[in-house]
Amino acid sequence: MKIATWNVNSVRSRVENVAAWLKEASPDVVCLQELKCTDDQFPKEAFESLGYNCAVHGQKTYNGVAILSKRPMEDVTPRLPGGDTTDDHARYIEAMVPGDKGVVRVGSIYAPNGNPIGTDKFAYKLAWLKRLNSHAKELLALEEPVALMGDYNVIPQPEDCYDPKAWMEDALYQPESRAALRRVEYLGYTDAFRACDPQPNQYTFWDYQAGAWQKDHGIRIDHILLSPQAADHLKRCAIDKHVRGREKPSDHVPVWCELEI
DNA sequence: ATGGTAGCCTCGCTA
Numbered sequence: 191m192k193i194a195t196w197n198v199n200s201v202r203s204r205v206e207n208v209a210a211w212l213k214e215a216s217p218d219v220v221c222l223q224e225l226k227c228t229d230d231q232f233p234k235e236a237f238e239s240l241g242y243n244c245a246v247h248g249q250k251t252y253n254g255v256a257i258l259s260k261r262p263m264e265d266v267t268p269r270l271p272g273g274d275t276t277d278d279h280a281r282y283i284e285a286m287v288p289g290d291k292g293v294v295r296v297g298s299i300y301a302p303n304g305n306p307i308g309t310d311k312f313a314y315k316l317a318w319l320k321r322l323n324s325h326a327k328e329l330l331a332l333e334e335p336v337a338l339m340g341d342y343n344v345i346p347q348p349e350d351c352y353d354p355k356a357w358m359e360d361a362l363y364q365p366e367s368r369a370a371l372r373r374v375e376y377l378g379y380t381d382a383f384r385a386c387d388p389q390p391n392q393y394t395f396w397d398y399q400a401g402a403w404q405k406d407h408g409i410r411i412d413h414i415l416l417s418p419q420a421a422d423h424l425k426r427c428a429i430d431k432h433v434r435g436r437e438k439p440s441d442h443v444p445v446w447c448e449l450e451i
Numbered sequence: 452a453t454g455g456t457a458g459c460c461t462c463g464c465t466a
Binding site: 227251 | 458460465
């Protein structure tokens, strides 16, 4: 079972690009983030024609997450538990996805960016990651295969960015942000990419600005976190870096892994 | 120190 995550930075402006990648990569499941559209604006026909079912949690202009799956999904939940009534950001959707040998619970995550630091935006980022931690802990108790995947907006380690010094004042590299991601791992979740490929300086995001892609000034912020019952079946994990070099690219690229489930 | 780009749909915000 091949499962993937990709922050597409507007699904409507990226339909051609996403469809081309779906055809060549043929993932069973894809978590999408930053749809930047409402549910009714989501181009589901384009993906259904390629054989995918769509579970969408959209929002006007900002955020928005989805899960595409070749097999029909069950128990679709378009929210992260624990939010108050003022939190209207569409940043999480979860579903049960069947494989050949078992079922995987998949969460599509778009964590807040949190910049600039020292503002309510950064406080919101940390609060959101804390809510995610609580939910991740509850899912662990079910002892099921779980994959919490998406744009965490956190650079885990110095070797996950081209120049740590350049990110010292950024919300993505603050000690509190990194600790929040680490705390999810300490619950018992595995960073699938790091588990499969310990090579440093492999990135999932390159800014549109300042020639970041051409200079390989990237960061690794899109992650696949696996519960023990999923990690036990992890076969491969990789980043489809070449997608960043195409016409009209997203600033993120797909990350995928294979689970023998 | 600054500015550099992209998307949405406003004259700015988010990333």
